[in-house]
Amino acid sequence: MRIVVDNLACRRSGRLLFSGLCFTLAAGQALVITGRNGAGKSSLLALLGGALKPAGGTLQLMEAGERTLPEVINAVGHREGLKAMLTAEENLAFARDVLGHPALTPVEALEKLDVAHLARLPVAYLSAGQRRRVALARLFVTSRPVWLLDEPTSALDTPSQALVNGLMREHLANGGLIVAATHLPLALDGALTLRIEPPQEAEDAEVMW
Numbered sequence: 001m002r003i004v005v006d007n008l009a010c011r012r013s014g015r016l017l018f019s020g021l022c023f024t025l026a027a028g029q030a031l032v033i034t035g036r037n038g039a040g041k042s043s044l045l046a047l048l049g050g051a052l053k054p055a056g057g058t059l060q061l062m063e064a065g066e067r068t069l070p071e072v073i074n075a076v077g078h079r080e081g082l083k084a085m086l087t088a089e090e091n092l093a094f095a096r097d098v099l100g101h102p103a104l105t106p107v108e109a110l111e112k113l114d115v116a117h118l119a120r121l122p123v124a125y126l127s128a129g130q131r132r133r134v135a136l137a138r139l140f141v142t143s144r145p146v147w148l149l150d151e152p153t154s155a156l157d158t159p160s161q162a163l164v165n166g167l168m169r170e171h172l173a174n175g176g177l178i179v180a181a182t183h184l185p186l187a188l189d190g191a192l193t194l195r196i197e198p199p200q201e202a203e204d205a206e207v208m209w
C-alpha cells in the first residue's frame with residue numbers, strides 16, 4: 001500500500017495555504033508534518049481524509065485493491081471527536097461500529113493506552129490527557145492501516161508520550177502508515193518530514209495587513 005501525493009494545493013477561506021506539495025508514503029513509513037500555527041497541517045490531514053477537496057494536484061492510494069483512501073484511514077484529530085455524555089467504552093464501541101473492521105474490544109483498546117480504569121466514566125469527567133488517550137484508543141478498535149494523527153502527544157505526560165510513541169512504532173513495524181502533524185518531537189526513527197511553509201503570496205498578504 002502506498003499514498004502518492006503530487007503537486008497538492010490547499011485553499012481555505014480564499015487563502016492559499018500551500019501548493020506544489022509532493023510525497024510518497026509506503027507501508028511501514030511515517031510522515032511527520034510541522035509548521036507554524038495556521039500553516040495548514042490539519043488542513044493537509046483533512047485533505048488526506050477526504051474531508052476537504054484539493055485546490056490542485058492529486059492524492060492517490062496505490063496497491064490497496066478496491067479500497068479508497070478514506071476507507072483505509074483511522075483519524076484522531078486535535079478536537080478528538082468524543083461524545084462527552086457517553087462513557088469511554090461507549091465512545092469506542094460507537095467508533096468501532098462506524099469504522100467497521102473490528103479489532104480489539106473497547107476495553108482492550110483502553111488497556112493499550114493504560115486507561116482501562118476509565119472505561120465506565122463519561123468522557124465529560126476526564127482530564128485533557130485522559131481524553132486524548134481515550135481518543136487514541138480508537139486506533140485499536142478497528143484495523144485500518146493508515147493513521148492520521150493531529151498532535152498525538154499533546155496534553156500527554158512524559159510516560160504517556162513514550163507509550164504513544166511506542167504504539168506508533170509498533171504500528172509501523174506491522175506495516176501500517178502514519179501521517180502525524182505535531183509541534184512536539186515524535187520518537188519515530190527514519191520518519192519522513194515535511195514542513196509546511198506559507199507560499200510567498202500569503203506572506204506578502206500578511207505583511208500588507
Ligand SMILES: Nc1ncnc2c1ncn2[C@@H]1O[C@H](COP(=O)(O)OP(=O)(O)OP(=O)(O)O)[C@@H](O)[C@H]1O
Nearest residue numbers: 012013017035036037038039040041042043044181
Ligand atoms: N473550517 C475552516 N474554514 C475556513 N478556514 C479554516 C477552517 N479551518 C481552518 N481554517 C483556516 O485554515 C488555516 C490553516 O489551519 P490549520 O488548522 O490547517 O493549521 P495548522 O497548521 O494545523 O495550525 P495549528 O498548528 O494551530 O494547529 C488557518 O488560517 C485557519 O484559520
